[in-house]
Amino acid sequence: MSSSPQAFNEVLPEGLEGHEPTSLWRDAFDRLKANKLAVFGFIIVVVLLLVAILGPFITPYDFLSQDLSQRNQSSSAAHLLGTDDLGRDVLSRVIYGARTATIVAFSVTAVSLLIGVSLGAIAGYSGGRVDSAIVWIIDLTMSIPILLLAVVINVSLKTPVTYWMDDMYLKTHNPIYRETIWVDFALVFGALALIMWPPYARLIRGQILSIRNENYVLAARALGFSNRRILFRHILPNGLGPVIVLASAGLGQAMILESAFSFLGIGVRPPIPSWGNMISDGLRVWRNYPHLLAAPAVVLGIITVAFSFLGDGLNDALNPKGWR
Amino acid sequence: MERKNKIRIIALFALVTLLLSLAACAQPATEEPEIEQPSEEQAEPAEPSEEEEEVELRIAVGARFDDLSPLRGGGHSAFWLSMWWASPMYYDSDGQLHPYVFNEWEANDDFTVWTFKIDPKAVFSDGSPITAGDVKATWDLSAVPTTKHQRVGLFFTGVEGYDAVINSEAMQMSGIAAVDDNTIEVTLTAPDPVFYKRMATNLIPPVKASQAVGPDGKEVFEWWRPENGVVVSGPFMPVSMDLDKSEAVFVKNPNFWMGEPKIDKVTLIAVEDAQTAITLFQSGELDAMNEIFTPTLVEEMGEEFVSGPMIPRGHQFWLDGSKEPTNDINVRKALIMSVDPDMVFEAAFPNGPGQSVTQLLVAVEGVDPEYVWYVPDAGAAQDALAASSYENAENLPKLYFVGISQASHELAAQYIAEVWRQTLGIEEVEMKAAFDEYSGPDQDRVQIFRDDAGARFPDPVVYLMGTIHSSSGPAQRKMGGYNNPEVDRLLEEAATKGADDPDRIALAQQAHELFLEDYMFVPYYFQNMPRYAMPWVTNWSKNSDWQVVEPWNVVIEPH
Numbered sequence: 014m015s016s017s018p019q020a021f022n023e024v025l026p027e028g029l030e031g032h033e034p035t036s037l038w039r040d041a042f043d044r045l046k047a048n049k050l051a052v053f054g055f056i057i058v059v060v061l062l063l064v065a066i067l068g069p070f071i072t073p074y075d076f077l078s079q080d081l082s083q084r085n086q087s088s089s090a091a092h093l094l095g096t097d098d099l100g101r102d103v104l105s106r107v108i109y110g111a112r113t114a115t116i117v118a119f120s121v122t123a124v125s126l127l128i129g130v131s132l133g134a135i136a137g138y139s140g141g142r143v144d145s146a147i148v149w150i151i152d153l154t155m156s157i158p159i160l161l162l163a164v165v166i167n168v169s170l171k172t173p174v175t176y177w178m179d180d181m182y183l184k185t186h187n188p189i190y191r192e193t194i195w196v197d198f199a200l201v202f203g204a205l206a207l208i209m210w211p212p213y214a215r216l217i218r219g220q221i222l223s224i225r226n227e228n229y230v231l232a233a234r235a236l237g238f239s240n241r242r243i244l245f246r247h248i249l250p251n252g253l254g255p256v257i258v259l260a261s262a263g264l265g266q267a268m269i270l271e272s273a274f275s276f277l278g279i280g281v282r283p284p285i286p287s288w289g290n291m292i293s294d295g296l297r298v299w300r301n302y303p304h305l306l307a308a309p310a311v312v313l314g315i316i317t318v319a320f321s322f323l324g325d326g327l328n329d330a331l332n333p334k335g336w337r
Numbered sequence: 338m339e340r341k342n343k344i345r346i347i348a349l350f351a352l353v354t355l356l357l358s359l360a361a362c363a364q365p366a367t368e369e370p371e372i373e374q375p376s377e378e379q380a381e382p383a384e385p386s387e388e389e390e391e392v393e394l395r396i397a398v399g400a401r402f403d404d405l406s407p408l409r410g411g412g413h414s415a416f417w418l419s420m421w422w423a424s425p426m427y428y429d430s431d432g433q434l435h436p437y438v439f440n441e442w443e444a445n446d447d448f449t450v451w452t453f454k455i456d457p458k459a460v461f462s463d464g465s466p467i468t469a470g471d472v473k474a475t476w477d478l479s480a481v482p483t484t485k486h487q488r489v490g491l492f493f494t495g496v497e498g499y500d501a502v503i504n505s506e507a508m509q510m511s512g513i514a515a516v517d518d519n520t521i522e523v524t525l526t527a528p529d530p531v532f533y534k535r536m537a538t539n540l541i542p543p544v545k546a547s548q549a550v551g552p553d554g555k556e557v558f559e560w561w562r563p564e565n566g567v568v569v570s571g572p573f574m575p576v577s578m579d580l581d582k583s584e585a586v587f588v589k590n591p592n593f594w595m596g597e598p599k600i601d602k603v604t605l606i607a608v609e610d611a612q613t614a615i616t617l618f619q620s621g622e623l624d625a626m627n628e629i630f631t632p633t634l635v636e637e638m639g640e641e642f643v644s645g646p647m648i649p650r651g652h653q654f655w656l657d658g659s660k661e662p663t664n665d666i667n668v669r670k671a672l673i674m675s676v677d678p679d680m681v682f683e684a685a686f687p688n689g690p691g692q693s694v695t696q697l698l699v700a701v702e703g704v705d706p707e708y709v710w711y712v713p714d715a716g717a718a719q720d721a722l723a724a725s726s727y728e729n730a731e732n733l734p735k736l737y738f739v740g741i742s743q744a745s746h747e748l749a750a751q752y753i754a755e756v757w758r759q760t761l762g763i764e765e766v767e768m769k770a771a772f773d774e775y776s777g778p779d780q781d782r783v784q785i786f787r788d789d790a791g792a793r794f795p796d797p798v799v800y801l802m803g804t805i806h807s808s809s810g811p812a813q814r815k816m817g818g819y820n821n822p823e824v825d826r827l828l829e830e831a832a833t834k835g836a837d838d839p840d841r842i843a844l845a846q847q848a849h850e851l852f853l854e855d856y857m858f859v860p861y862y863f864q865n866m867p868r869y870a871m872p873w874v875t876n877w878s879k880n881s882d883w884q885v886v887e888p889w890n891v892v893i894e895p896h
Binding site for chain 1: 612631632633636637680683684687731732734735744747748751752754755758764765767768770779782
């Protein structure tokens with residue numbers, strides 16, 4: 014069978030001659046580009062990523078440096094977002110907070126995706142007892158309250174692990190044990206990842222259940238392709254669209270959760286800045302120094318809406334049947 | 338999503354962003370608080386009405402309360418005990434001792450037996466006299482473990498028979514005897530020249546024995562409720578308590594013997610959130626509160642709201658001498674000498690109240706204002722660290738603060754941590770809020786504990802005995818079993834000297850200076866006793882017992 018443009022055009026209905034054949038993903042990208050809100054969201058997300066990556070090089074001040082003579086200053090040329098109650102530059106802390114939020118959001122979403130897609134795919138494709146067992150695990154995991162789990166981990170695991178790292182550092186002087194901030198990420202937010210996968214698993218399972226009886230899958234099976242090839246080459250690529258949409262929303266959700274945990278004091282701890290602990294600090298003085306609350310809150314709001322717009326645009330792009 | 342909805346979301350988001358940005362760019366509030374001050378016009382006496390308006394004092398308690406027993410020795414509601422209970426004696430805000438239920442007291446020559454006389458005019462709200470039997474029963478009941486008095490040891494440690502009661506081996510202290518209806522005698526196991534000063538507290542107010550003490554010698558359940566006919570000895574008596582709502586109402590005690598109260602009614606309500614309390618104050622719906630902490634309290638409520646005399650109490654960052662690395666005096670020196678106490682205070686309380694710490698003693702006799710403990714010196718701090726067994730910051734284990742339980746403490750701790758980072762290169766510092774976290778594995782690890790220490794009355798020996806003597810709580814728990822035998826010896830000797838003996842102060846000063854040479858705390862701040870009351874509440878002051886002084890004289894000006 015020929016797949017050249019010429020051969021393709023020969024079988025096209027009248028009036029469509031001359032159109033280049035495009036892939037599913039190219040179509041989706043074109044639709045995404047046409048959606049201005051999604052483009053706006055995409056740009057914001059890219060900016061966030063750049064800020065997170067380049068943070069140490071673009072912060073105007075050291076995010077920890079204090080100047081008590083400059084405390085609680087409002088916006089000025091020297092400090093675009095003002096200073097906090099220890100005279101630290103708020104912009105620098107917001108930028109560093111972007112690193113914290115991005116690391117948490119992407120790592121949590123990546124781990125959730127990996128677990129969720131794998132288990133969902135196995136459940137959907139295998140069916141039977143395997144499916145029932147995985148669905149049971151999904152239901153069980155979804156019944157765990159996220160906040161409670163984070164508190165339990167924080168209380169029961171974080172301290173011993175931090176102390177163990179401290180001991181290891183003193184024994185080995187290996188700097189990897191020195192940065193105990195990673196304990197927050199690995200334990201508190203790692204736990205988040207371990208219980209945020211079920212929506213992905215459910216979605217991909219549903220997708221596979223509906224796709225596995227499509228004609229092209231039946232044809233592949235009739236041609237004797239292996240289960241693995243059918244799953245990874247034919248079913249998953251066609252079922253991933255909604256998962257990507259969900260993941261983009263999940264990134265925003267993970268950022269909000271990180272902020273919420275830090276706000277409650279069970280996430281990133283001062284003096285390391287996170288948007289959550291900055292909002293918490295700002296809330297105490299918002300009547301006198303509203304900029305301390307507004308700066309991290311507005312940034313968090315913008316990022317969350319950007320992820321929402323991007324997710325919405327991806328949904329429209331990857332799900333053309335539902336596109337209006 | 339439909340495009341119309343998207344446009345609405347964008348518009349809404351833009352509006353919120355605009356509003357927040359405008360708010361952020363607004364000038365910070367000026368120093369002048371926005372508190373309703375009584376204007377001249379308002380200050381004019383109100384038109385006399387046929388029925389005089391009731392004068393009410395509305396008090397916020399900083400936590401919910403469901404137990405108003407005067408024998409708990411703590412809790413937020415205990416700040417208001419002087420409203421409804423008369424104490425044996427009381428201190429005014431200048432630290433002067435005044436008679437109250439007791440109008441005379443004396444000791445034998447070696448200060449081991451103290452005799453207190455009850456003012457014949459002292460009566461309960463039902464008109465019955467306060468007797469020595471009531472006093473003895475109250476004090477015995479306070480020591481019975483089931484009463485759960487939080488601070489009974491501050492007052493009765495050293496009284497004969499106290500240990501037997503606190504260990505549930507007896508129900509009465511053998512060292513306390515009602516000699517007659519008006520005389521009570523206390524026998525101590527060792528001389529205590531300032532025992533009488535310990536009794537000047539509202540935490541052991543004489544209560545009516547027949548109401549409070551059951552046949553088994555234990556406290557009667559909720560005997561203190563108005564429904565149970567409680568009789569009190571203070572200027573106000575309770576008429577209603579709704580403990581589910583944490584509300585209590587008091588009216589004048591018609592039989593109060595120290596003078597007729599100038600307020601008709603006192604209402605206690607629980608307001609747990611500081612911002613809510615500030616809003617209520619600013620809208621004129623509250624008159625006073627026991628404690629309130631926010632970083633912008635002075636800006637919002639004005640300096641007068643937090644004004645008050647210094648009290649013998651200081652907050653410090655205690656260094657645990659039993660943990661690594663603060664078991665090395667050179668590390669402690671480095672940590673302390675790198676920090677400027679004035680800047681720590683400035684970071685935490687830019688507008689006060691209180692004052693920065695230059696030594697351990699405050700608001701007691703014997704404080705030498707010229708005494709210089711140390712001069713902040715980054716070079717000397719670096720040298721001290723280099724001279725320590727750790728040599729540099731790389732070799733130090735992580736430093737942990739606990740007791741960082743409110744915004745001001747967090748600001749101070751963050752300031753200190755940043756100074757250490759810049760001066761000594763210490764990068765790894767962690768802060769924890771609650772005391773609860775000082776348990777389990779923390780017991781072996783936390784080196785820095787922010788806490789307050791001091792005395793309930795202005796005496797340097799009592800202050801230091803409760804702070805740096807090896808038997809004190811801070812020495813045992815916060816400083817990891819701090820024990821300097823010479824400090825102990827000097828304090829123990831000072832404690833045998835009479836309250837007016839100059840040697841008492843001289844020995845305390847020697848112990849104090851020896852202690853400072855051990856470098857056991859990073860200085861933080863000395864506390865005052867803030868009014869926490871609106872300007873229209875006059876004749877209002879508090880003492881180091883945290884009580885309102887002479888509440889019967891408190892006046893609410895028209896406002």
